[in-house]
Amino acid sequence: MSAVKTLGQFIIEKQKDFPYAKGELSRLLRDIGIAAKIVNREVNKAGLVDILGEIGTTNSHGESQKKLDVFANEQFISALTCGGECCIVVSEENDDPVYIDSEVSRDAKYIVAIDPLDGSSNIDVNVAVGTIFSIYRRKSTVGKAVVEDALQKGIEQVAAGYVVYGSSAMLVYTTGKGVNGFTLDPSIGEFCLSHPDMKIPKEGYIYSINEGNYVHFPDGVKKYIKYCQVMDKETQRPYSSRYIGSMVADLHRNIIKGGIFIYPTTASAPRGKLRLVYECNPMAFIIEQAGGRATDGFERILDKEVGSLHQRSAIFLGSENMVLKAEEMMRDFSPELGKTIEKQVSAAKESPDVTKITV
Numbered sequence: 044m045s046a047v048k049t050l051g052q053f054i055i056e057k058q059k060d061f062p063y064a065k066g067e068l069s070r071l072l073r074d075i076g077i078a079a080k081i082v083n084r085e086v087n088k089a090g091l092v093d094i095l096g097e098i099g100t101t102n103s104h105g106e107s108q109k110k111l112d113v114f115a116n117e118q119f120i121s122a123l124t125c126g127g128e129c130c131i132v133v134s135e136e137n138d139d140p141v142y143i144d145s146e147v148s149r150d151a152k153y154i155v156a157i158d159p160l161d162g163s164s165n166i167d168v169n170v171a172v173g174t175i176f177s178i179y180r181r182k183s184t185v186g187k188a189v190v191e192d193a194l195q196k197g198i199e200q201v202a203a204g205y206v207v208y209g210s211s212a213m214l215v216y217t218t219g220k221g222v223n224g225f226t227l228d229p230s231i232g233e234f235c236l237s238h239p240d241m242k243i244p245k246e247g248y249i250y251s252i253n254e255g256n257y258v259h260f261p262d263g264v265k266k267y268i269k270y271c272q273v274m275d276k277e278t279q280r281p282y283s284s285r286y287i288g289s290m291v292a293d294l295h296r297n298i299i300k301g302g303i304f305i306y307p308t309t310a311s312a313p314r315g316k317l318r319l320v321y322e323c324n325p326m327a328f329i330i331e332q333a334g335g336r337a338t339d340g341f342e343r344i345l346d347k348e349v350g351s352l353h354q355r356s357a358i359f360l361g362s363e364n365m366v367l368k369a370e371e372m373m374r375d376f377s378p379e380l381g382k383t384i385e386k387q388v389s390a391a392k393e394s395p396d397v398t399k400i401t402v
C-alpha cells in the first residue's frame with residue numbers, strides 16, 4: 044500500500060518550488076487546515092449540537108447569518124490570528140477588514156480573503172457546504188497593512204483554495220503550480236493527498252445554474268441554456284443539469300467530471316450575486332490552474348479591477364470549451380451587458396468607499 048502523504052508534508056515538500064520561501068505561506072496554509080478540521084467537526088454533528096438555524100444578525104449583504112457562518116468565521120479568524128502569518132482578514136461575514144494586530148503577527152505579510160461558510164442555504168438540510176479562501180502578499184511596505192492591500196486583482200493571488208464538507212471533507216488548493224486535493228482521514232485527523240494534480244476536462248456535459256431565475260437572465264444566458272438542452276448526438280446534448288446551490292460543491296463536481304457553473308447577472312442581482320474577492324477570484328484561480336476558464340461572460344475574472352471588498356460579479360467558469368461557447372452566446376445576444384459591466388467597474392474605481400457594495 045502506497046504511503047499516505049499529509050497536507051503538512053506536501054506543503055513542506057512543495058516549499059522548494061519557491062527558492063526564497065521562509066515557510067510563512069506554508070504555516071498560513073497549515074492554519075487554514077486546522078480551522079477547516081474544527082469546522083468540519085461541527086458540520087458533521089450539526090443536527091446534534093446547537094449549530095443549525097439563524098443567529099439573528101445580518102451581514103453587510105443583508106443576508107441573515109447562520110450560526111455556522113459565524114462559528115466558521117470565528118474559527119478561521121482565530122486560527123489565522125494564532126498562526127501569526129496573516130495581517131488582514133477580509134471575510135464575507137465582516138463589513139470591514141479585520142486587522143490582525145498581535146505580537147506574533149507584527150511582521151506578517153499575507154492577506155487572507157475568506158468565505159468561511161459557502162452554501163449557507165444548505166446548512167440546515169444536510170447538503171454539502173464549503174469554505175473558500177484566497178491569499179495575497181501585502182503590497183504596502185511601511186507601517187501596518189492597509190485596506191488597499193486587500194483590493195488587489197485576482198491575478199495577484201499567491202494561493203487559493205476551498206474546503207468541501209461533503210460525504211468526506213476535502214481541501215483543494217493551488218499556489219499557482221497546479222491543483223491538489225486532500226481528503227480528511229478522521230482516524231488520524233489529517234488531510235491526506237487523494238487527488239494529485241487535478242485537471243478539469245476541456246469538454247463537459249453538465250451545466251450548473253439556478254434555472255429558477257430563468258426569466259431574469261440575460262438573453263445570452265437563456266440562449267446558452269437552450270443550447271445545452273437541444274437534442275444533438277454528435278455533441279452529446281442535451282447536457283445534464285446539476286445545481287447543488289453551494290458554489291464549492293458545484294465546482295468541485297465540475298472539476299472532477301467536467302462542466303460549467305454560471306451565476307449571471309439577474310434582474311434582482313444586476314451586478315451578479317457572488318463576491319469577487321472571496322468567491323469568484325479564488326475559484327477562478329483554481330479552475331484556471333486545473334486547465335479551465337473563468338470569465339464574467341466577457342472579461343477574465345482574474346483581470347477584473349477590484350473597487351470594493353464585497354464587490355459582486357457575474358461568473359461563468361469550468362470546462363474551457365463550454366465557457367467559450369457561453370461567451371459566444373453573451374457576445375451575440377447580450378453585447379450591451381459587456382458595456383454595462385465596463386461602466387460599473389470604472390464607477391467602482393471612482394467610488395472611495397471600499398466597504399460599500401458598489402459593483
Ligand SMILES: O=P(O)(O)OC[C@H]1O[C@](O)(COP(=O)(O)O)[C@@H](O)[C@@H]1O
Nearest residue numbers: 158160161162163164253288289290
Ligand atoms: O440560491 P441561489 O441564488 O441559487 O444562490 C446559490 C449561491 O449562493 C451561495 O450560497 C452564496 O454563498 P454564501 O452561502 O457563502 O453566501 C453560493 O454558494 C451558491 O452558489
Ligand SMILES: [Mg+2]
Nearest residue numbers: 158161162322
Ligand atoms: Mg459563498
Ligand SMILES: [Mg+2]
Nearest residue numbers: 135158160161
Ligand atoms: Mg458564505
